[in-house]
Amino acid sequence: MEIHPKHKRYFRQALTFGLIWFLFGIIYCLVERGLMGRETIYPSTGNQYDFKNSLLFVGIGSFVLGGIQGWIEAVWFKKLFQTKPLWFKLLVKGSYYLVFLIVFLSTIAIAINSYYLNLSPFDPMVLKTYFIFIGRFPFWSVIIYAAAILTIALFLSEVNNYIGVGMFRNFFLGKYHRPIKEIRIFMFLDMKSSTKIAESLGHEQYFDLLKLYYSHMSDAILETYGEIYQYVGDEIVVSWPEGIGLKSNNCMRCFERISETISTNEGLFLSRFGLVPEFKAGYHIGEVTTGEIGNIKKEIIYTGDILNTAARIQAECNTYNAKVLVSGNLLERLSPVSHREFTEVGTPLLRGKQEAIRLFKWEPDLHPATGS
Known part of the structure; x- marks a missing residue:
């Protein structure tokens, strides 16, 4: 049974947080080892110290704590704080995690004392050593250190959300530090009658419409492993590496999932804006050069004729009264089972192009979204 893409995303985020915490936990153990030297007793508490056991407990504890934080972030906090400013997210979430951290570290401290003393965690001697520990600075120094890790993990998570899922990883690994050529699929998706809608709603309410409109697309894009390349007003550009985009016709x-989600939330759009946004999309596949540009502000960009062609294909949707137009180049690569849903509309010479391209109209068989 294949794991749902949404849950894969949750696990990846939990694993990332777990690894960050694990790394800083090991660093803490190494610094502590250097400070302790040959000592086997903590000077401030009188508790026993053993480097190997410290590595074991702190390493496992840090990884588990980081995993829990990552899971909470992905499943709960991301949607709960979606519209809040960064400072608010860090303050409120940081306070929550600080309380959670104190409880967690208290549990670890009791477990270690119970292990060393070979007594029950609820034995008066174990609890006595624990209360001595939390009443002294070493415990709070650990809290301060862990709070710093927590803030770093939260900040990196927010940066990843701001620059795009996967983009931070690409920047960190330097994947596109040197430009590379690759085959990618692009979808240019544009809201219909956007100018008329903006005039009727006013720019502030229109902006709120766009925020809601794009937010409802997020799960669909992530579930199909898409990467948001650009927001251009009422247009969104989504891209897939060749293999990922073609797999299961992701x-x-x-587009199907976006349509289903918007349809499911028709009532919300009608109640807030008096309309339900409609949209059209153009698809194309081809070779692009991908690389980092910029000094003051870095960005990963794609260059190649495929982007202009995909944009022109999307512009032809009105001509053929189509929700979706797909290039023949892409259709040839899709799974054969879906070909029955496509109708060839012609081989037009797109604006600014020297060669005509076969276009196919697609009418997806939509089903109501069940939620996620």
Whole structure:
């Protein structure tokens, strides 16, 4: 049974947080080892010290704590604080995690004392050593250190959300530090009658519409492994590496899932804005050069004729009264089972192009979204 993409994303985030905590936990143990030297007793508490056991307990404890934080962030806090400013997120979430951290470290401290003394965790001697420990600075120094790790993990998570899922990893690993050529699929998705809608709503309410509109696309894009390349006003550009986009027709399923989600939330759009946004999309596949640009502000960009062609294909949707137009280049690569849903509309010479391209109209078989 294949794991749902949403849950894969949760596990990846939990694992990332776990590894960050684990790394800093090991660093803490190494610094502590250097400070303790050959000592086997903590000077401030009188508790026993053993480097190997410290590595074991702190390493495992840090990884588990980080994993829990990552899971809470992905499953709960991300949506709960979606519209809040960064400072508010760090303050409120930091306070929550600080309380959680104190409880967690208290549990670890009692477990270690219970192990060393070979007594029950609820034995008066174990609890006595624990209360001595939390009443002294060493315990709070650990809290301060852990709070710093927590803040770093939260900040990196927010940066990842701001620059795009996967982009931070690419920047960190330097994947596109040197430009590379690759085959990618692009979907240019544009809201219909956006100018008329903006005039009727006013720019502030129109902006709120765009925020809600794009937020409902997020799960669909992530579930189909898409990467948001750009927001251009009322247009969003989504991209897939060749293999990922073609697998199970992920690139086409993305439009289906977006349509289903918007349809499911028709009532919300109607109550807030008096309309339900409609949209059209153009698809194309081809070679691009991908690389980092910029000094003051770095960005990963794609260059190649495929982007202009995909944009022109999307612009032809009105001409053919189509929700979706797909290039013949892409259709040839999709799973054969989906070909029955496509109708060839012609081989037009797109604006600014020297060669005509076969275009196919797609009418997806939509089903109501069940929620996620």
